[in-house]
Amino acid sequence: MYERAEARIDLGALRHNCANLRARLGPGVELCPVLKADGYGHGAAHCAPVVAASGADRIAVATAREAVRIRALVPDIPLLVLGALAPGEVELAVGTGTDIAVWEPGFIEALADRAAATGLTVGVHLKYDTGMGRLGCSDPEAVIEMARSIAASRSLSLEAVWTHFATADEPDPGFRDIQRDRLRELGSRIRQEHPRVMLHAANSAALIADPETHFDLVRPGVAVYGMDPFGVDPLEHDLVPVLSLHSYVASVKRLEPGMSVGYGRTWKADRPTSIATIPVGYGDGVRRALSNRGEVLISGRRYPVAGTISMDNLAVEIGLDPEVAVGDDVTLIGTQRDGRITAEEVARTLETINYEVTCGISPRVPRQGTGDPGTAEVPTAPVPGETA
Numbered sequence: 001m002y003e004r005a006e007a008r009i010d011l012g013a014l015r016h017n018c019a020n021l022r023a024r025l026g027p028g029v030e031l032c033p034v035l036k037a038d039g040y041g042h043g044a045a046h047c048a049p050v051v052a053a054s055g056a057d058r059i060a061v062a063t064a065r066e067a068v069r070i071r072a073l074v075p076d077i078p079l080l081v082l083g084a085l086a087p088g089e090v091e092l093a094v095g096t097g098t099d100i101a102v103w104e105p106g107f108i109e110a111l112a113d114r115a116a117a118t119g120l121t122v123g124v125h126l127k128y129d130t131g132m133g134r135l136g137c138s139d140p141e142a143v144i145e146m147a148r149s150i151a152a153s154r155s156l157s158l159e160a161v162w163t164h165f166a167t168a169d170e171p172d173p174g175f176r177d178i179q180r181d182r183l184r185e186l187g188s189r190i191r192q193e194h195p196r197v198m199l200h201a202a203n204s205a206a207l208i209a210d211p212e213t214h215f216d217l218v219r220p221g222v223a224v225y226g227m228d229p230f231g232v233d234p235l236e237h238d239l240v241p242v243l244s245l246h247s248y249v250a251s252v253k254r255l256e257p258g259m260s261v262g263y264g265r266t267w268k269a270d271r272p273t274s275i276a277t278i279p280v281g282y283g284d285g286v287r288r289a290l291s292n293r294g295e296v297l298i299s300g301r302r303y304p305v306a307g308t309i310s311m312d313n314l315a316v317e318i319g320l321d322p323e324v325a326v327g328d329d330v331t332l333i334g335t336q337r338d339g340r341i342t343a344e345e346v347a348r349t350l351e352t353i354n355y356e357v358t359c360g361i362s363p364r365v366p367r368q369g370t371g372d373p374g375t376a377e378v379p380t381a382p383v384p385g386e387t388a
């Protein structure tokens with residue numbers, strides 16, 4: 001370890017997951033991996049070039065700044081901003097040449113004016129809210145009207161009508177089917193007027209669970225990174241985790257009964273034992289809620305977190321005659337010999353989802369590419385995480 005903490009990004013696994021997802025698609029269906037939030041915390045600098053060289057037809061992000069960042073990394077690939085754009089983001093997005101999500105007549109008008117002023121044509125993806133209840137227009141007649149006004153605009157081009165699932169990760173397909181059928185129904189009406197418009201809906205869970213959700217394009221995020229959209233074991237769907245999180249043993253010390261570890265003295269030795277201190281903490285995104293609950297791997301064995309996780313350090317109990325020495329590698333997420341800690345396991349301990357575990361790894365942790373990037377050009381030195 002040259003770094004106190006490091007997220008290793010297995011680029012071979014990333015390529016494998018892209019191929020896995022692609023193989024589930026029928027001919028002509030576009031693969032549009034989602035690289036928002038710095039590639040779910042994995043680092044866009046590594047992920048964007050590899051995904052682009054692994055069969056992605058487009059890349060989706062959430063914000064205008066993310067589109068600018070991906071454009072700098074991959075000059076040619078079509079981009080799509082999925083999220084709402086604040087007034088100040090519109091100019092940035094238009095200038096980047098990304099497609100933009102729309103669902104509101106006033107915004108469409110302002111966007112058309114902005115595009116006309118720059119002499120550009122902006123591709124728009126008209127969002128139909130079929131049940132997420134968040135962004136998008138839930139009135140099909142209003143969606144049809146907006147499609148007409150976009151088609152009539154000289155500075156906008158109607159690329160797609162799309163929706164987003166609220167429950168695709170749940171075992172009961174009922175509501176997902178309702179949402180899918182709503183898009184299919186409105187889509188066929190819209191296509192009578194605008195035959196070339198694409199339809200899209202599927203996130204990772206829908207992509208895996210129901211081929212009928214694929215339509216013309218799929219938008220997988222979490223599965224691209226080898227995490228399981230259903231929160232169980234990614235290997236069940238032949239997804240290989242891309243990120244592993246590493247640190248090392250900075251100090252080992254003996255404790256007598258009654259001695260405590262960490263802020264607030266929440267953990268006390270009840271027998272003679274030892275503690276290893278690992279220089280990684282909540283400032284790196286190792287959540288404080290793992291205090292006295294999380295585990296780490298050292299030499300393939302699990303050791304429990306002892307005491308409160310602080311900003312820069314955490315401690316684990318390693319026992320009286322520890323097989324642990326200063327300098328040993330520590331794995332917080334990933335595999336080590338026979339040991340394995342998944343982001344899904346950490347999420348369960350934290351009562352959250354795997355998405356939040358990797359997104360939460362802070363920019364302070366350098367991302368180091370490993371494995372075979374294929375034909376993609378990726379950084380060889382570690383890259384800090386990105387906040388914007």
Ligand SMILES: *Cc1c(COP(=O)(O)O)cnc(C)c1O
Nearest residue numbers: 034082164203204219220221222
């Ligand atoms: C984040 C996002 C996705 C990807 O979802 P996953 O569950 O990570 O596959 C797809 N579509 C939209 C609109 C999103 O915001």
